[in-house]
Amino acid sequence: MTDVTTGLLPSGRPNADETAKRTKARNAAEARFKLYGIVAIAIGLFFLVALLFSIITNGVGAFQQTFVKVSIPLNAEQIAAAEKSVVKTSKYRAMIEAALADKIMAAGYKTEFTDPRKLGDILSSSAAAQLREHVLANPGDAGKTIDFQFLASSRVDGYLKGRVTRAALAEDKNLDAGHLDLVDQMKADGTVVKHFNWDFITGSDASDSRPEQAGIGVSMLGSLFMMLVVLFLALPIGVAASIYLEEFAPQNRWTDLIEVNIANLAAVPSIVFGILGLAAFIQFANLPQSAPLVGGLVLTLMTLPTIIISTRASLKAVPPSIREGALGIGASKMQAVFHHVLPLAMPGILTGTIIGLAQALGETAPLLLIGMVGFIASNYPDGIADGFLHPNSAMPAQIFEWAKRADPAFYERAWGGIIILLIFLAIMNITAIILRRRFERRW
Amino acid sequence: MKKFLLSTAAAAVVAAGSAGAAAARDQIQIAGSSTVLPYASIVAEAFGENTDFPTPVVESGGSSAGLKRFCEGVGENTIDIANASRKIKEKEIKTCAENGVKDIIEVRIGYDGIVFASQKDGPAFNAFTPADWFNALGAKVLKDGKLVENPNMTWADANGELPAVEIAAFIPGTKHGTREVFEEKVLKQGCEDSGAMKAMEDAGMSEKDAEKACMAVRTDGKAVDIDGDYTETLARIDSNKDGIGVFGLAFYENNTDKLKVATMSGITPSTETIASGEYPVSRPLFFYIKKAHIGAIPGLKEYAEFFVSEEIAGPKGPLAQYGLVADPELAKTEEQVANEVTMGSM
Numbered sequence: 200m201t202d203v204t205t206g207l208l209p210s211g212r213p214n215a216d217e218t219a220k221r222t223k224a225r226n227a228a229e230a231r232f233k234l235y236g237i238v239a240i241a242i243g244l245f246f247l248v249a250l251l252f253s254i255i256t257n258g259v260g261a262f263q264q265t266f267v268k269v270s271i272p273l274n275a276e277q278i279a280a281a282e283k284s285v286v287k288t289s290k291y292r293a294m295i296e297a298a299l300a301d302k303i304m305a306a307g308y309k310t311e312f313t314d315p316r317k318l319g320d321i322l323s324s325s326a327a328a329q330l331r332e333h334v335l336a337n338p339g340d341a342g343k344t345i346d347f348q349f350l351a352s353s354r355v356d357g358y359l360k361g362r363v364t365r366a367a368l369a370e371d372k373n374l375d376a377g378h379l380d381l382v383d384q385m386k387a388d389g390t391v392v393k394h395f396n397w398d399f400i401t402g403s404d405a406s407d408s409r410p411e412q413a414g415i416g417v418s419m420l421g422s423l424f425m426m427l428v429v430l431f432l433a434l435p436i437g438v439a440a441s442i443y444l445e446e447f448a449p450q451n452r453w454t455d456l457i458e459v460n461i462a463n464l465a466a467v468p469s470i471v472f473g474i475l476g477l478a479a480f481i482q483f484a485n486l487p488q489s490a491p492l493v494g495g496l497v498l499t500l501m502t503l504p505t506i507i508i509s510t511r512a513s514l515k516a517v518p519p520s521i522r523e524g525a526l527g528i529g530a531s532k533m534q535a536v537f538h539h540v541l542p543l544a545m546p547g548i549l550t551g552t553i554i555g556l557a558q559a560l561g562e563t564a565p566l567l568l569i570g571m572v573g574f575i576a577s578n579y580p581d582g583i584a585d586g587f588l589h590p591n592s593a594m595p596a597q598i599f600e601w602a603k604r605a606d607p608a609f610y611e612r613a614w615g616g617i618i619i620l621l622i623f624l625a626i627m628n629i630t631a632i633i634l635r636r637r638f639e640r641r642w
Numbered sequence: 643m644k645k646f647l648l649s650t651a652a653a654a655v656v657a658a659g660s661a662g663a664a665a666a667r668d669q670i671q672i673a674g675s676s677t678v679l680p681y682a683s684i685v686a687e688a689f690g691e692n693t694d695f696p697t698p699v700v701e702s703g704g705s706s707a708g709l710k711r712f713c714e715g716v717g718e719n720t721i722d723i724a725n726a727s728r729k730i731k732e733k734e735i736k737t738c739a740e741n742g743v744k745d746i747i748e749v750r751i752g753y754d755g756i757v758f759a760s761q762k763d764g765p766a767f768n769a770f771t772p773a774d775w776f777n778a779l780g781a782k783v784l785k786d787g788k789l790v791e792n793p794n795m796t797w798a799d800a801n802g803e804l805p806a807v808e809i810a811a812f813i814p815g816t817k818h819g820t821r822e823v824f825e826e827k828v829l830k831q832g833c834e835d836s837g838a839m840k841a842m843e844d845a846g847m848s849e850k851d852a853e854k855a856c857m858a859v860r861t862d863g864k865a866v867d868i869d870g871d872y873t874e875t876l877a878r879i880d881s882n883k884d885g886i887g888v889f890g891l892a893f894y895e896n897n898t899d900k901l902k903v904a905t906m907s908g909i910t911p912s913t914e915t916i917a918s919g920e921y922p923v924s925r926p927l928f929f930y931i932k933k934a935h936i937g938a939i940p941g942l943k944e945y946a947e948f949f950v951s952e953e954i955a956g957p958k959g960p961l962a963q964y965g966l967v968a969d970p971e972l973a974k975t976e977e978q979v980a981n982e983v984t985m986g987s988m
Binding site for chain 1: 667669671673679680682683684686687688690691692696697699700701702718719721870871872873874892893895896897898899948951953954960963964
């Protein structure tokens with residue numbers, strides 16, 4: 200071993216030069232690795248920011264809506280005549296259009312249109328229903344002139360938000376550029392106003408002809424009822440199953456098999472649970488279609504493995520000395536578990552449950568199969584039983600439905616819905632983090 | 643708003659266990675064609691506003707899927723109405739009857755045009771004939787007098803007057819009723835016009851086999867089946883400037899800022915040309931009612947009557963405003979619905 204050229208000392212260890220070189224190489228490798236890590240994080244952050252930016256820029260418009268102020272003289276005879284016809288709203292519509300035409304004449308706006316029907320195109324078709332609702336609720340108003348704020352049609356709204364241009368209206372039969380000239384004049388003197396629209400957050404879904412009226416409120420209730428079902432079924436079942444498996448069950452081939460299956464179940468695609476739900480709950484058990492109860496049951500199946508796995512992990516994290524101490528002073532096994540182990544594991548269990556619920560809240564695929572996607576979230580449920588059994592949609596299903604409708608105005612609402620859904624998910628995840636931080640104990 | 647807060651509060655207070663026994667269904671349930679969905683939802687909304695009945699629930703999923711659910715049987719957990727963008731088939735009527743759905747009321751609500759549109763700034767696809775589409779998309783076409791596997795790679799290969807860009811057609815998938823109309827009125831027609839049908843028959847095929855061969859679409863990726871809705875087709879066209887898609891007239895009219903429509907055999911699609919029958923690619927739209935549910939589900943007959951009333955489905959109603967071509971024989975349909983005339987009893 201006298202060959203010095205290899206950089207080794209006669210003792211077999213590297214000489215100083217060689218050591219310095221190797222140290223440098225190792226340090227460089229470490230610096231490179233750090234750099235890769237930072238680049239990875241930067242890429243992740245970039246995508247997150249890009250995603251949030253596109254969601255917010257696309258969706259924030261949905262929270263603002265354009266309204267047109269019109270005063271309508273309510274005439275008892277006209278109302279009585281309208282109530283006698285089959286399509287009552289079309290008669291109310293005529294009253295609104297006449298009032299709007301009068302207003303335009305009186306204010307001296309310049310417009311090429313003279314037909315009240317044509318002028319009425321700037322109003323949403325929901326205006327007639329709004330008027331009728333007011334008339335039915337306030338019969339004493341007959342004979343008075345009442346000020347109303349009606350939704351503007353989606354294209355007028357799109358124009359004020361910059362989505363609809365004059366050029367785009369050239370081939371559009373719903374609105375003409377002449378309407379936009381009128382809207383410009385009405386906006387200048389405050390007849391057309393744009394303000395925050397609570398109805399987007401609390402309202403019900405609307406048909407394809409009036410995207411301006413659609414809101415996510417009813418489907419939010421649908422999601423709420425589904426989450427109640429998931430919470431009240433998945434939490435007790437999941438916790439009971441995990442306590443048994445973790446604390447009482449013997450370790451044998453059967454429990455091993457169950458464990459493997461629970462882990463597998465957690466990885467099953469959610470649409471499979473939808474097919475199962477359709478077959479088991481609707482076709483076999485005859486539960487009603489499109490009902491949040493069924494949606495909740497399906498999502499319970501999906502959430503159970505998540506809850507079981509996280510509960511078992513937090514039970515495992517409780518040190519055996521606690522159990523042994525309790526057993527040592529004469530507690531029964533059940534007392535040891537319920538008085539000592541479970542309370543200590545609770546923060547972890549709740550965290551797991553909240554994350555499971557958040558997952559279930561954002562799930563769409565299984566709902567497709569049990570009839571919760573479509574024009575469904577149109578009625579507020581009357582009461583609790585109705586809330587569970589009445590057809591309803593859910594937030595992600597509603598967003599999906601909006602995204603596939605023809606009118607581009609629905610697209611904006613889909614993004615707006617995503618913002619609301621994200622806010623809910625963020626709240627749930629933050630709660631989970633706070634719970635874990637405050638109550639978690641380390642041994 | 644107030645209602646919303648009330649039901650939220652109520653829901654939060656009471657626990658989930660109190661759901662109780664399933665109450666009798668008081669809401670009409672409808673499923674089926676995604677082409678009919680916008681019309682059905684407009685009517686459902688107006689029906690809820692104008693009557694004391696709750697707003698019916700309308701799901702989509704395609705004509706075939708809807709009719710399949712319709713034929714599952716009679717009872718509260720089956721749908722009451724199936725929307726369809728094609729006529730119900732004999733086979734489906736048979737399945738229905740086997741499952742106890744014997745009396746079906748057929749209601750024709752109007753007509754819908756099928757249009758061919760491409761990106762607004764894309765190549766100049768301004769005029770088509772059925773034969774162009776057959777030559778571009780047929781599985782076997784006539785080339786120099788011989789039937790061969792479709793060799794056409796660009797639209798100019800199919801018809802020299804069309805732009806020389808790669809064929810990329812987005813057509814409705816087989817679960818859509820629109821596909822059938824496309825096959826019947828475009829591919830089959832084009833097959834006859836281009837002489838391929840005659841060549842097939844001369845080659846010894848029976849008429850039925852020849853028709854079937856005419857309607858077969860090439861499978862080398864030039865024609866893409868879209869199983870989703872028209873928004874999916876629109877997204878594909880948005881990202882492919884040479885792409886051409888098949889849309890419903892109403893969808894096109896809502897997206898005139900992104901799409902440009904082509905004429906078919908020289909006729910521009912519009913509600914007028916479709917109503918007069920000049921525009922060749924149109925089809926009737928239907929919905930089917932289970933007669934057994936009338937009386938059991940509140941408001942079912944009222945909904946059907948409301949739908950076909952002149953003020954709703956007529957040429958001046960909200961459906962025509964959205965893009966439906968009103969049925970000139972609407973009064974007759976109205977009468978049939980009022981008398982609950984079932985299929986087969988006429």
